[in-house]
Amino acid sequence: MNTNSPKGMKSYLAKSTFEIKKIKENIEKIFSRWGYKEIMTPLMEYYDILKNGIGEKNKQELYKLIDREGNVLALKSEMTAPIARTVANRISEINFPLRYSYFSSVYRYNQEQQGKNREIHQMGVELIGDKKITADAETLILAVEAIKGSGIKDFEMDIGHVKYLEGVFSEFNLDNNEREKIKIYLNKRNVVGLRKYLKTFENNKILEELLLLRGGEEIFSQVRELTDNKLILKAIENLKEVYEFLKDYGVSKYINFDLSLIRGFNYYTGIVFEAFSKSLGYLICGGGRYDNLIEKFSNKKIPAIGFALGIDRIRLALKNEKIEFEENEGKKLVLFQSENRKSALKYLRNLHYQGDQAIMYMANDDEKDKLKNNKLIKNYVLQKFAGKKINKIISFLNNKAELPEVIEIGGR
Amino acid sequence: MSNLTIAMPKGRLFEKSINVIKDMNLIRDPADFDILSRKLIYEDKEKNNKFLLAKPKDVPAYIEHGAADIGITGKDVIMEHNKNLYELLDLGFGSCKLVVAVPEKSGIEKVENIAEHSRIATSYPGITKRFFDKLGIQVDIIYLSGSVELGPQVGLSDLIVDISSTGTTLRKNNLLPIAEIMYSSARLVANNVSYKSKHDEIKKLLDWGRKNENYELSV
Numbered sequence: 001m002n003t004n005s006p007k008g009m010k011s012y013l014a015k016s017t018f019e020i021k022k023i024k025e026n027i028e029k030i031f032s033r034w035g036y037k038e039i040m041t042p043l044m045e046y047y048d049i050l051k052n053g054i055g056e057k058n059k060q061e062l063y064k065l066i067d068r069e070g071n072v073l074a075l076k077s078e079m080t081a082p083i084a085r086t087v088a089n090r091i092s093e094i095n096f097p098l099r100y101s102y103f104s105s106v107y108r109y110n111q112e113q114q115g116k117n118r119e120i121h122q123m124g125v126e127l128i129g130d131k132k133i134t135a136d137a138e139t140l141i142l143a144v145e146a147i148k149g150s151g152i153k154d155f156e157m158d159i160g161h162v163k164y165l166e167g168v169f170s171e172f173n174l175d176n177n178e179r180e181k182i183k184i185y186l187n188k189r190n191v192v193g194l195r196k197y198l199k200t201f202e203n204n205k206i207l208e209e210l211l212l213l214r215g216g217e218e219i220f221s222q223v224r225e226l227t228d229n230k231l232i233l234k235a236i237e238n239l240k241e242v243y244e245f246l247k248d249y250g251v252s253k254y255i256n257f258d259l260s261l262i263r264g265f266n267y268y269t270g271i272v273f274e275a276f277s278k279s280l281g282y283l284i285c286g287g288g289r290y291d292n293l294i295e296k297f298s299n300k301k302i303p304a305i306g307f308a309l310g311i312d313r314i315r316l317a318l319k320n321e322k323i324e325f326e327e328n329e330g331k332k333l334v335l336f337q338s339e340n341r342k343s344a345l346k347y348l349r350n351l352h353y354q355g356d357q358a359i360m361y362m363a364n365d366d367e368k369d370k371l372k373n374n375k376l377i378k379n380y381v382l383q384k385f386a387g388k389k390i391n392k393i394i395s396f397l398n399n400k401a402e403l404p405e406v407i408e409i410g411g412r
Numbered sequence: 413m414s415n416l417t418i419a420m421p422k423g424r425l426f427e428k429s430i431n432v433i434k435d436m437n438l439i440r441d442p443a444d445f446d447i448l449s450r451k452l453i454y455e456d457k458e459k460n461n462k463f464l465l466a467k468p469k470d471v472p473a474y475i476e477h478g479a480a481d482i483g484i485t486g487k488d489v490i491m492e493h494n495k496n497l498y499e500l501l502d503l504g505f506g507s508c509k510l511v512v513a514v515p516e517k518s519g520i521e522k523v524e525n526i527a528e529h530s531r532i533a534t535s536y537p538g539i540t541k542r543f544f545d546k547l548g549i550q551v552d553i554i555y556l557s558g559s560v561e562l563g564p565q566v567g568l569s570d571l572i573v574d575i576s577s578t579g580t581t582l583r584k585n586n587l588l589p590i591a592e593i594m595y596s597s598a599r600l601v602a603n604n605v606s607y608k609s610k611h612d613e614i615k616k617l618l619d620w621g622r623k624n625e626n627y628e629l630s631v
Contacts (some may be wrong), residue, residue, distance in 0.1 A: 158608060188499075193499065
């Protein structure tokens with residue numbers, strides 16, 4: 001029998017769980033300030049629903065199983081498709097716009113030996129039924145604030161726009177085949193392949209420059225110098241306007257523009273973004289606008305935008321930034337013998353009801369020698385409860401009266 | 413102020429990689445690489461860069477997980493491991509081809525004639541599988557980490573998939589290349605986050621690459 005946890009999955013002991021819980025609480029606070037309400041979706045969905053969301057390329061990362069009737073099910077690998085499906089099911093009872101948040105495990109059956117988790121803890125939001133610029137701005141501000149709220153200090157966010165890329169494609173009259181090829185190069189981050197491929201086009205220098213633009217606010221004017229294509233300029237205007245919101249809210253210093261940013265999932269239709277911590281080699285957040293996904297499940301076009309945060313990666317980044325999680329630990333120990341159990345338990349109950357952490361220990365007769373005086377008691381408890389962080393002993397041992405003695409254990 | 417951690421490839425790509433690093437002005441004195449061969453890790457305090465020495469096929473792992481910001485490795489390795497990283501520049505050197513080779517006596521002249529369930533010895537199981545899947549020929553792949561040419565001579569495999577630069581090794585072992593799967597050369601790669609967070613430094617390297625197109629032998 002293999003008694004290990006399955007590959008890519010693990011149990012979290014008290015310390016790690018506490019850290020994840022803290023991160024969750026901190027981020028939740030930010031989400032609820034903007035009126036987001038947490039929802040839950042099932043662990044499994046029909047395979048087709050999830051495949052529709054994440055696209056052909058990522059479908060092999062789904063854990064699949066077959067139910068009694070022969071339907072193919074899959075474990076959710078991200079939360080946007082399940083939430084879109086849920087909203088589509090209930091469309092008649094819902095008043096838009098919706099502000100939903102979630103905290104969930106998702107599952108990705110990735111290749112072996114990559115040092116990657118297959119169970120991932122994600123938090124995120126979806127703002128559904130709002131197509132206005134304020135929805136884009138709200139989501140971006142919220143993403144930055146959530147990362148800040150988690151405690152990470154040194155991070156940046158890249159913003160791009162799906163329509164920008166479409167504009168570039170139309171400006172150069174590229175056919176579907178050529179567009180797909182370029183998207184694959186961009187998605188695979190294969191700059192060498194992209195540049196070699198672009199050499200076969202006219203005006204390839206401008207095309208290359210437009211595709212590889214990345215930087216701050218200044219790139220808006222760079223784009224305008226390179227092209228007057230309407231679609232491109234419209235996407236740029238959209239980004240610029242959102243950026244003004246971010247400036248006014250005071251979060252623009254975290255923002256860069258990567259105009260041809262392509263996210264792994266193919267449901268995005270507008271603004272897309274991803275964030276990274278400078279202390280970690282992985283992304284910690286990704287999201288964007290997806291105006292056509294809910295339509296796939298309901299035949300009603302409902303615009304939406306959202307993002308997800310990788311909680312395990314945020315925890316790693318916080319560790320790299322040497323940020324400590326404050327644990328208000330320190331338990332009280334109520335020590336007694338069977339004859340004064342009654343008063344000891346009453347005392348214990350009062351401690352609990354006033355919100356203290358406390359546990360009990362009933363001494364046997366054969367321990368009497370070791371518990372003769374307070375000094376011995378202290379030594380015995382320190383030894384027996386080593387590492388359990390007991391900071392106070394309430395001893396009912398040496399007096400039969402109702403009033404116990406309090407023995408302080410200094411330091412840790 | 414570069415502040416980059418750079419993964420250097422051991423073995424046949426090492427010498428030329430040193431030249432590139434020198435031309436990119438990332439190291440104070442290329443002679444310092446002697447230290448690297450002994451210690452596996454070396455810090456250039458003047459240029460503020462850190463170098464580490466790894467097998468070419470391990471370089472993508474260092475890059476993907478952010479243990480190094482940039483690195484040099486072969487295109488063959490990048491294709492085989494399919495990692496999530498930026499491929500920035502074709503450095504031109506270390507060029508070779510990944511070929512399908514059969515024993516001269518086998519009489520096979522083209523891949524289409526390879527029998528179903530032929531056994532193929534290779535250090536590139538991923539690329540090999542994708543290549544034959546595309547052709548619709550089902551093959552049994554035997555992974556070997558080196559000296560793949562030995563396979564057919566001792567009856568371990570019917571044919572091989574391996575890299576070849578001049579063809580000499582193949583000829584010496586009575587093997588005949590019948591198909592070219594891909595062309596490979598040394599590439600400059602970067603971690604996804606480093607590409608963004610150290611973009612100014614990496615942009616300099618990209619610009620250097622544009623100015624030195626002669627490094628890029630076209631395919």
